[in-house]
Amino acid sequence: MEWCFSMPKLELHAHLNGSIRNSTLLELATALDEKDFSEVEHVILKYDDRSLKEVFKLFDLIHILTTDHDTVTRITKEVVEDFASENVVYLELRTTPKRNDSIGMSKRSYIEAVLKGLRSVNSVDVDFAPHSEDSKTFLNPLPSTTEDKCNRDSRKKIFVRLLLSIDRRETTEAAMETVKLALEMRQYGVVGIDLSGNPSIGEWITYLPALKFAREQGLHVTLHCGEVRNPKEIHNMLDFHPERIGHAIFFEEEHWRKLKSSNIPVEICLTSNIRTLSVPSVDAHHFVDWYNAKHPLVLCTDDSGVFSTSLSNEYKIVAMSFGLGRKEMFELSRNAVEFIFADNGVKEDLRTYFNSVAKNME
Ligand code: 5GP
Numbered sequence: 001m002e003w004c005f006s007m008p009k010l011e012l013h014a015h016l017n018g019s020i021r022n023s024t025l026l027e028l029a030t031a032l033d034e035k036d037f038s039e040v041e042h043v044i045l046k047y048d049d050r051s052l053k054e055v056f057k058l059f060d061l062i063h064i065l066t067t068d069h070d071t072v073t074r075i076t077k078e079v080v081e082d083f084a085s086e087n088v089v090y091l092e093l094r095t096t097p098k099r100n101d102s103i104g105m106s107k108r109s110y111i112e113a114v115l116k117g118l119r120s121v122n123s124v125d126v127d128f129a130p131h132s133e134d135s136k137t138f139l140n141p142l143p144s145t146t147e148d149k150c151n152r153d154s155r156k157k158i159f160v161r162l163l164l165s166i167d168r169r170e171t172t173e174a175a176m177e178t179v180k181l182a183l184e185m186r187q188y189g190v191v192g193i194d195l196s197g198n199p200s201i202g203e204w205i206t207y208l209p210a211l212k213f214a215r216e217q218g219l220h221v222t223l224h225c226g227e228v229r230n231p232k233e234i235h236n237m238l239d240f241h242p243e244r245i246g247h248a249i250f251f252e253e254e255h256w257r258k259l260k261s262s263n264i265p266v267e268i269c270l271t272s273n274i275r276t277l278s279v280p281s282v283d284a285h286h287f288v289d290w291y292n293a294k295h296p297l298v299l300c301t302d303d304s305g306v307f308s309t310s311l312s313n314e315y316k317i318v319a320m321s322f323g324l325g326r327k328e329m330f331e332l333s334r335n336a337v338e339f340i341f342a343d344n345g346v347k348e349d350l351r352t353y354f355n356s357v358a359k360n361m362e
Pocket of ligand 1: 015016017018059060094095096097165167195196197198199224227272302303
């Protein structure tokens with residue numbers, strides 16, 4: 001199934017710190033003393049069955065190791081290169097802006113470090129800022145066919161846009177600060193807001209003012225929804241009508257009906273749901289029913305480092321588990337173009353690119 005790798009793909013649900021390479025994480029952990037290192041090593045290597053609760057403990061550990069400007073820059077660069085190397089042509093990368101007064105880090109300087117990482121990628125061409133009205137979309141358009149690719153520049157290209165995440169541990173004020181930062185950073189490719197963090201913590205009402213403000217100001221919004229059994233919150237989230245939701249696991253009939261009628265696209269994170277024991281097996285995953293019902297879906301990795309997966313792997317699992325062929329998987333990937341948060345120019349470029357690849361497949 002090499003085609004799962006070579007097929008152009010869009011990644012719309014990837015957390016920066018969850019996508020860190022294991023090798024980088026281990027390298028960073030060597031700065032710890034021997035006892036702490038072996039603890040970190042144990043957690044890092046035990047990726048196949050972590051409960052959701054353990055995953056959030058792991059994130060706290062990762063953040064201790066990664067929250068400084070240079071490391072944030074480094075992991076951003078590596079994450080973009082990793083996605084591009086498996087033919088992801090559009091990446092929406094999300095991260096929680098962090099403040100750490102002891103090292104002079106503000107939420108803004110954290111995001112500046114991410115932007116520095118985007119600028120420092122050199123193995124691929126990165127388009128990360130929105131284009132002005134009069135400029136052509138991609139500096140170096142995506143190669144339209146294999147032939148083109150060989151004849152012209154064979155460097156890979158990737159569009160990257162950023163979502164700023166609100167952590168469920170945050171207050172309304174902190175969430176609002178993140179939204180204001182996102183507005184200030186729009187010219188650098190920040191296109192939206194995500195609500196994430198431990199789903200067993202916090203109340204929907206805490207984040208609502210910031211999410212409403214984000215929407216009023218024209219930012220796109222996606223929510224982690226239904227990761228734990230919380231019917232009331234799922235109901236409230238669907239009533240808010242976000243432009244996308246992630247996971248959507250513990251949905252009851254009423255939620256499903258609401259979702260279906262509102263046609264909100266769902267970011268499917270299959271391996272993540274299984275590894276966190278939120279779904280017992282691939283066969284039991286809601287993907288297949290919703291796919292058969294023709295609901296808008298996009299396959300995503302969530303945390304490729306933490307769950308030791310890749311987007312190509314997610315495509316392979318779905319193709320193999322549900323008997324979908326190359327053409328169906330290609331359409332699944334192509335449909336995701338319609339759910340991206342970047343502007344219409346980027347959408348149009350991606351549509352053209354997918355059309356040319358489709359022609360070549362005939
Ligand atoms: P960061 O925002 O630090 O770049 O990425 C890690 C953070 O993303 C975690 O601390 C957590 O807040 C959020 N995150 C990563 N994976 C998940 C997930 O599966 N569910 C939820 N709700 N949040 C997640």
